[in-house]
Amino acid sequence: QVQLQQWGAGLLKPSETLSLTCAVYGESxxxxxxxxxxxxxxxxxxxxxxxxxxxxTDYNPSLKSRVTLSVDTSKNQFSLKLSSVTAxxxxxxxxxxxxxHDGDSTWxxxxxxxxxx
Amino acid sequence: DIQMTQSPSSLSASVGDRVTxxxxxxxxxxxxxxxxxxxPGKAPNLLIYAAxxxxxxxxxxxxxxxxxxxxxxxxxxxxxxxxxxxxxxQSYSTPRTFGQxxxxxxx
Numbered sequence: 001q002v003q004l005q006q007w008g009a010g011l012l013k014p015s016e017t018l019s020l021t022c023a024v025y026g027e028s029x030x031x032x033x034x035x036x037x038x039x040x041x042x043x044x045x046x047x048x049x050x051x052x053x054x055x056x057t058d059y060n061p062s063l064k065s066r067v068t069l070s071v072d073t074s075k076n077q078f079s080l081k082l083s084s085v086t087a088x089x090x091x092x093x094x095x096x097x098x099x100x101h102d103g104d105s106t107w108x109x110x111x112x113x114x115x116x117x
Numbered sequence: 118d119i120q121m122t123q124s125p126s127s128l129s130a131s132v133g134d135r136v137t138x139x140x141x142x143x144x145x146x147x148x149x150x151x152x153x154x155x156x157p158g159k160a161p162n163l164l165i166y167a168a169x170x171x172x173x174x175x176x177x178x179x180x181x182x183x184x185x186x187x188x189x190x191x192x193x194x195x196x197x198x199x200x201x202x203x204x205x206x207q208s209y210s211t212p213r214t215f216g217q218x219x220x221x222x223x224x
Contacts, residue, residue: 035213044204044215044216044217044218045161045204045206045215046215047211047212047213047214047215049212050211058211058212059212060211060212061118061212062212094160094161098208101149101167101208101209102151102166102167102208103151103152103153103163103165103166103172103206103208104151104153104161104163104206105163105166105172107160107161107162108160109160110160
């Protein structure tokens with residue numbers, strides 16, 4: 001059974017780069033899609049993008065110019081970078097996993113990232 | 118992007134009630150529709166995938182139906198632990214998009 005544990009800086013200033021990493025435990029890295037989803041406080045869920053074990057990426061067009069996803073298969077980890085953050089990027093960020101068209105069956109614990117000057 | 122519209126946005130019900138939440142897609146998504154439950158301060162939990170398949174470990178009082186553009190989540194007999202927020206999500210195409218959520222509260 002897949003387990004995800006995530007970490008990264010929780011407080012950023014405007015224009016800085018958000019950086020989060022998610023470690024995968026209990027399952028092979030291959031055969032899955034590894035995603036990031038965020039949720040502003042009190043709001044709904046927004047899909048940021050996904051990456052597979054071979055490094056193929058797919059980004060939300062609304063964030064594409066600022067997002068980079070990467071994988072480190074040797075460490076069973078994947079990462080999110082979001083550049084030029086503003087207050088609008090304040091949210092809980094989750095890493096997730098899914099297979100094919102299935103739902104996101106495993107979620108990390110979430111990281112609250114606050115952007116404030 | 119495919120737009121997902123949930124209704125109602127909030128719902129008051131009692132323990133033992135049968136509850137239905139609906140989700141409509143802006144275009145056909147076949148059966149690529151998932152339902153999540155989220156409790157305060159926690160990550161969402163997958164309940165139903167592919168419109169009607171029950172995720173492992175989820176109680177059988179949860180069920181899903183629909184195809185194309187119209188979908189429903191039904192809780193057959195509400196339990197105290199079911200009071201939470203529910204989201205639908207389409208996984209037909211990227212970007213995966215979510216409904217705005219339905220907050221289920223105790224009457």
